[in-house]
Amino acid sequence: MEFLRPSTWDEALAAKAEYPSAVPIAGGTDVMVELNFDRHRPEALIDLNRVPELHTWEIDDDVVRLGASVPYTRIIDHLTDRLPGLSLAAHTVGSPQIRNRGSVGGNLGAASPAGDAHPALLASGGRVEVASVRGTRMIPIDDFYLGVKRNALEEDELILAVHIPSATAPQQFSKIGTRNAMVIAVCSFGIGLHPETGTVRTGIGSAAPTPRRATDAEEFIAAELADAGLWASRGELAASTAQRFGELVAQAASPIDDVRGSAAYRRHALSVMARRTLTWTWNEYRTAGRAAA
């Protein structure tokens, strides 16, 4: 196995162009498991750890440009204010050691339906900046996930950064696992309020072949909030509305039965998480409004 160690972004892109089957390695928390379990023997590894721009973030206007390799720990320590949903999701990833190494770029690269960054990214919205020797393009997060562990990258492309709008209102993330830490999601849910557009975005994890949004639920809640003028009044959300929202989220999933949980439980848990997180975000939005008033 060849081990390529580019020290600049251009060298990394050149390496990927030359060896399209080469596997990039960032934190290595997915890649090394695959290698150790003998599941995969790539011809070459491209070590991205020397490429400086992958490890930094920038804040332009209202968007955080998050370098692909920035580890979860740094997101938690430095970006919780701007990316509260992603930070909550980051908290739930693995153990401290994994959070010190693992990155959003790696989560996107692996594109596992159980990846914890995905529901948070879907709920906040954003774009993935990918590049190759042929140039750079921006892929909306909604178009990024194509199938089980398949994403929209071309053979010769690498992820440079993720552009995520700074939160303008509360966001939440919730995940089911049968232990209280370091657990792969049985299913997960992300939610973000977007008062400026009058929308609520969602992300469902581990309950379909890809991470996905619950569009019917989003449309339902947007209409409910708009019809009752709740964005402006910051009035109370009816329990029945939260309940219905939960049901619609559950309907949007197409979960399977597997060793971690049944499809029925996943749907049920999604409806509960969606109801609870909607209630939390909405109540927080109301409190913030009162505090501002």
Added chain:
Amino acid sequence: MTDQTSPARTPQRLDEVITGGIGTSPLRPDGTLKVRGEFAYSSDLWADGMLWGATLRSPHPYARILSVDTGPALAHPGVSAVLTHQDVPGENIYGLKTADTPALAEDVVRYKGEPVALVAADHPETARRALEKIVVAYEVLEPVTDPERAAHDDTLPALHPGGNVVRYQPIVQGDPDAVADVVVSDVYTLGMQDQAFLGPESGLAIPDEDGGVDLFLATQWLHVDQRQTARALGLPLEKVRFTMSGVGGAFGGREDLSMQIHCCMLALHTGRPVKMVYGREESFYGHVHRHPAKMYYEHGATKDGKLVYIKARMYFDGGAYASKTPVVVSNATSLGTGPYEVPNVRIEGWGLYTNNPPCGAMRGLGAVQPAYAYESQMDKLAKALDMDPVLLRQINAVSEGSTLHTGQVLDSPAPVAELLERLKRLPMPLENRTAPADVRDLPGGISNTTHGEGVVRGVGYSVIIKNVSYAEGADDYSTARVRLEVIGGEPVAMVHTAAAEVGQGLVTVQQQIARTELAVERVNIHPNDTNVGDAGSSSASRQTYVTGGAVKNACEAVRDVLFAKAARRFGERPADLSLVGGKVVSSTTGVIADIADVLGDDVIEETREYHHLRTYELDPVTGQSPRVHVQHAYSAHRAVVDVDTELGLVKVVRLDCAQDVGKAVNPDAVVAQIQGGSTQGLGLAVMEEIQVEGGHIRNPSFTDYLIPTIMDTPPMTIDVIERADPNSPYGVRGVGEPPTISATPAIVNAIRNATGLDLTHTPVGPEHICGPAFARA
């Protein structure tokens, strides 16, 4: 042949000198190394020029082997050997209690993962690639997977010549048809738990010029491994020498052979050192697990809550080979009433062969399963009687002098009611948390699933009984060699045993005993090997008792020789002498000399055994025995849980324990054993289960076989009491297993208390709390 006789990366030497005699808590000599990641485990062994061994395993739970073609694998570059059952030099059969397991399968495979062939190659990956080139033709057979059917259905294929029942044991006491005012019954099932030790099976075999072999390995019992391996290798014992290397946990999972015979076969065949290390997934197939059980229980009591009778039928799935199944049956039936006086009993236990993964020893052997059932029953009975569950347990509790249903009389303290009383008096954790709550304190923890919605609290108690040491007539002994000599002007003792340090702290305890008995500052521990007599297994909570007893005996023998010398030289009577702070002291004339002076250039070395009181088999028909177990131990737990009833998630808020340990030789190590045992019991209560379907393990990884993290492990108040057992050295009572047993039912009882559910399966998962509609497929 290699001229190398010991590996370059050797077994960990523990030269750090500890301080303190018995009853103190010196730092353990391996502790700092382990915490810093510097401890050498058996997987770190290394020898120059060594080959790597790998094992081809059956992909089928049950199949006939039609043919094996090793040719393509042998032709693979870098491969030195490919071996099958035809290459087993001695008898191709081994087993702890019953020799029924082939070292390599012959014409049939009885479980998925059964070893079929071996490869030695110059690199571990080459060895794995070569495994893929071995061509085995199987005729796949319908596996036997239901143990209860295996017990009663003669139409099923017999997996072994004697049929599918490994052991059937009834125990009958009093009038089994007695009637009672209040009756409760249920059927309980317990999932297959894994020992989940972190250090995978591993060893390094080095062939010797004498035609023998040295194996460096991690095990729980050197001599039983040596005996079984020598038989398969067709070599005399003295040519099969075993040396302990760093053990990364055991919990019973290292009591059966794994790579021992295989690694030696490859080394003898190739004439080169061979190392084998299992990967994590292979490890799940490469060691035995805890027996899953199905248990039918019925309890009858008077209106006042006195137990009238217990009837129970229990089925234990031993999987493909017997391993410890016979002992599971005897422990489960002989301890199956719990620590209660019950006048009328009929308990029956079956241990079965199936094509499921083999099951064997695990912490709490055979006592974990019935304890979950009988402690569930005690809560159910309390509910039916509308009685405090603690009081119900107390009025039925055994005490010293009680007779168990086997007819055995408890001949040492049994403070069962007191343990419960002490637990009850411990303060309860606060119910009302300040808002906003820290999610880490709630069910779901860091995963942020509730901020208090759906959460209810529950409290549960349990108290259990466990036997200590081997039972039913086994001559369960240990051997210690103690040497006393002057090194650098100072008297130094060396303790040499074959007793495995598996993390429990035995290295420290042995030194503490020698320091106490010989009054010397420096005690060294010789690496464990088969050059000294058998120590028995590091299991059954027995080593401080039995090996502790042997070290004590050997020290006393050394002391007698020393006193005889001193008496001769100084005209004293040996009976008047004692050792204090490195000096020989006479009760008549005071200090007479330094130990070093008395010793001079002499070396005193004595080897002694310790045998505990004789035990007797259970009568095969009545289950009666005057002393089936040499000692019993008791622990009680109180669990406090918060349950998210909507999502079915559990947070154990607190797990307090009261336990009688006879004598705490090392009080900190005792507490650590109770913390670890309680946590392992917590795992079985809420998450740990090997899921088996049609003989296949569905979760052979630590991604999907979950064990508790620190975030799942609650604060524990541990109340240790010491009521000496007059029959044991220093009065010690086994410590390691009881808390594992009592933690599980206390937690499940707490979840019942919170939810009102019956919960007839452990571990309790979301599907059990949210309802059967959510069962995992």
